[in-house]
Amino acid sequence: MAGYEESFLACGVDPLLLLAISINESNMAKAYSDEFNEQYHNAFGLSYKGKLIKFESWDKSISKACSTVVKLMGTEINIPKLASRYAEDPLWADKVSNLYSKLTSI
Numbered sequence: 001m002a003g004y005e006e007s008f009l010a011c012g013v014d015p016l017l018l019l020a021i022s023i024n025e026s027n028m029a030k031a032y033s034d035e036f037n038e039q040y041h042n043a044f045g046l047s048y049k050g051k052l053i054k055f056e057s058w059d060k061s062i063s064k065a066c067s068t069v070v071k072l073m074g075t076e077i078n079i080p081k082l083a084s085r086y087a088e089d090p091l092w093a094d095k096v097s098n099l100y101s102k103l104t105s106i
Contacts, residue, residue, distance in 0.1 A: 007059045011066030012075055018044075018065055020099035024092070044068075045087075 008015035022028050025045035029037050037043075041055040044065040055061040073082040079100065083093035 004058050004062060007062040011063065011070075013066050013069050014077060016103040017077060017079075017096075017100055018062065018069065020096050020103055021045075021065065021069070021086075023099050024095050 005015075008018055011018070019028070022043040026032060026043045029043035032040070039054060040052055041058050041061045042052050043058075044061065046053045046061070046064060046068065053064070055064065068086070069082060072085040073079075077100075079097045080093045083096065086092070089095075
């Protein structure tokens with residue numbers, strides 16, 4: 001996701017939280033093949049009715065991830081609240097919290 005710093009910074013949510021979500025969901029898109037990434041541009045696990053959403057670009061994916069996080073959590077960071085509406089994995093909040101903590105301590 002290098003080169004998209006401005007998209008992360010422009011969204012009104014701590015970019016480190018979005019980065020933690022991306023790492024958790026897809027290892028920052030490294031979990032997918034290059035072909036998949038070119039088709040989906042979805043490093044955040046964003047889905048609709050169980051199917052991953054395809055985005056035209058990384059910028060649009062980052063923007064949608066940001067608006068989704070704001071819609072589900074607000075701008076005040078509350079990872080457990082977000083987890084209850086964003087993910088099915090019962091350990092998601094712990095995983096993202098741990099990643100976020102590591103990122104904010106750098």
